Amino acid sequence: MDTVTPYPGERRAARRFRMKLPVTVRSFDGVAVALNGMTLDISETGILFHIPTRPREQAPIEFMVELPAEVTMTDPMRATCKGRVVRVIQDEMADGYGVAATIEGFTSFIRLSGSPPIFSA
Secondary structure, X not given: OOOOOOOOOXXXXXXXXXXXXXXXXXXXXOEEEEEEEEEEEEOOOEEEEEEOOOOOOOOEEEEEEEEOHHHHOOOOEEEEEEEEEEEEEEEXXXXXXXXXXXXXXXXXXXXXXXXXXXXXX
């Protein structure tokens, strides 16, 4: 896991965490997929991750990410999130795409410690 320091000169409202965390994309444009990737950074309102398939910009997206205690300030959790793809960058060095997406809502938070879910729609 990388540091949790904000980027120098950051002007965004939500603090971003530079962390490599597993992410699974569950749907693009309402179509079910199962794409595994890795985050580059994450905040309360957005995420940047790397996956092998190019999504359409502005497409609705649903994904799951495992959040460590450093982010949740409690137990590690698996969050299922909904958002929208805002930017896609081809990563020629890693043979895939960097995807920036908003986090517009959550459909579940599940504690990874085995305790009952905090929230599940």
